Amino acid sequence: MTPQEEVARIVQWMREKVLEARARGLVFGMSGGIDSSVVAVLAKKALGESVLGLMMPCYSDPKDLEDAREVAERFSIPYRIVPLEKPFDALLEVLGEEKAAKSLPQANLKPRLRMCVLYFFANALNYLVCGSGNRSELTVGYFTKYGDGGVDIAPLAHLTKREVRAIAAFLGIPERIIAKPPSAGLWPGQTDEGEMGLTYEILDRFIEQGEAEEPYRSKILSMVQQSAHKRRLPSMLLSKEEFPFSGQEL
Numbered sequence: 001m002t003p004q005e006e007v008a009r010i011v012q013w014m015r016e017k018v019l020e021a022r023a024r025g026l027v028f029g030m031s032g033g034i035d036s037s038v039v040a041v042l043a044k045k046a047l048g049e050s051v052l053g054l055m056m057p058c059y060s061d062p063k064d065l066e067d068a069r070e071v072a073e074r075f076s077i078p079y080r081i082v083p084l085e086k087p088f089d090a091l092l093e094v095l096g097e098e099k100a101a102k103s104l105p106q107a108n109l110k111p112r113l114r115m116c117v118l119y120f121f122a123n124a125l126n127y128l129v130c131g132s133g134n135r136s137e138l139t140v141g142y143f144t145k146y147g148d149g150g151v152d153i154a155p156l157a158h159l160t161k162r163e164v165r166a167i168a169a170f171l172g173i174p175e176r177i178i179a180k181p182p183s184a185g186l187w188p189g190q191t192d193e194g195e196m197g198l199t200y201e202i203l204d205r206f207i208e209q210g211e212a213e214e215p216y217r218s219k220i221l222s223m224v225q226q227s228a229h230k231r232r233l234p235s236m237l238l239s240k241e242e243f244p245f246s247g248q249e250l
Contacts, residue, residue, distance in 0.1 A: 003170035006163075007042065010155050014046040014130070017153045021128055025050030027121045028130040029114055029148070030079060031060075031185060032067030034168050034178055035132040035156060041171045042155060043130055044077050052127065053079035056117055058088050058110045060185045067177050074174075080121075084113050107186035111147030119150075128152040136161045136203050140220060141227020142196055148184075149230060160207055161200040196223075 001009070018026065026043045030036050030053040043051045055068045065081070072079040088109060092099055100106055118129045131151030133143050138157055143149040156164055161182070168178050182192040182200070193199050198216050206212040206220050 003167050006159075006167060007045070007170065010042055011046040014043060014153065014155055018047065018128055021152070023126050023128045025052070025125065025127045026130040026153075027052045027054060027118055027125065027127040028132065029053075029118060030055050030068040030072060030077075031132075032064035032071075032177065033132075033180075033182060034173065035134055035164060035182075036068070037071045037173050037177055038164055038168050038171060039130055039132040039155060040071060040077050041075050041173065044075055049078060050127075051078060052121060052125065053077050054114075054117060054121065055079060055081045056084050056114045057081070058084040058113065058185075061188070064185060067174070067180075070174060071177070074172075082117050084110070084117070087113060102187050104186075107190075108144045108147060110186065111144040111184070112150075115147050115150040122152075130155065131157075133157060134159050134161055134164050136200055136207060137192075138231065139207055140196065140203065140223035141230045142192065142223075143230065144184075145230050160204040162204045162208075 025047050028039050030040050040053050053072050057065050122129045129152045131154040133154050134156045137143050202216050
């Protein structure tokens with residue numbers, strides 16, 4: 001499928017999901033990265049002015065905010081900036097935590113705070129929350145549970161990073177955003193590939209072709225297994241009698 005055909009398919013799917021939910025539009029985070037930029041442009045194509053991009057810096061690289069604003073303004077995407085430094089600091093104080101440079105629990109607070117903000121606007125506007133997770137990240141669990149994984153729809157979930165880059169180029173996303181090292185912005189200098197311990201090229205090749213040299217093959221399989229809980233609904237000890245509509249169409 002060509003990028004043009006894929007874009008048309010995703011745009012139509014996004015419209016259908018909003019209609020099915022009887023919602024009015026879509027709200028999404030804009031981090032200045034390639035995935036969120038692609039989602040923002042696709043959402044604008046699908047729903048016009050009935051979208052809202054939220055830029056939620058939290059001790060982030062100022063260049064990321066600049067990139068997010070450039071995409072929003074270039075494609076006429078409605079947006080708001082909601083700084084999260086104060087609530088982040090307040091929460092650490094309540095928890096009795098000193099701010100640490102590379103604390104994973106603290107870093108994961110940032111996407112979870114962003115999720116709260118996204119759902120505040122979603123509730124206020126009757127919008128759906130649109131995520132930017134791609135197939136590569138979802139496969140190995142490279143996302144924060146109930147953070148950037150807390151969304152209503154995920155239009156890039158079937159696309160590897162390589163495929164997202166191709167669509168970004170087709171859509172006219174600025175080249176520097178396509179080329180810059182992907183990062184969740186968890187701490188200064190943090191990159192996806194550095195944290196995962198492998199490149200997207202290696203990961204995408206394994207996903208698309210089933211091929212990877214050791215030790216990467218074993219590492220990927222281990223990541224898939226360890227993150228399985230992230231891709232499932234919470235486990236529930238329920239019988240069919242307690243949940244009578246399980247497996248039935250309502």
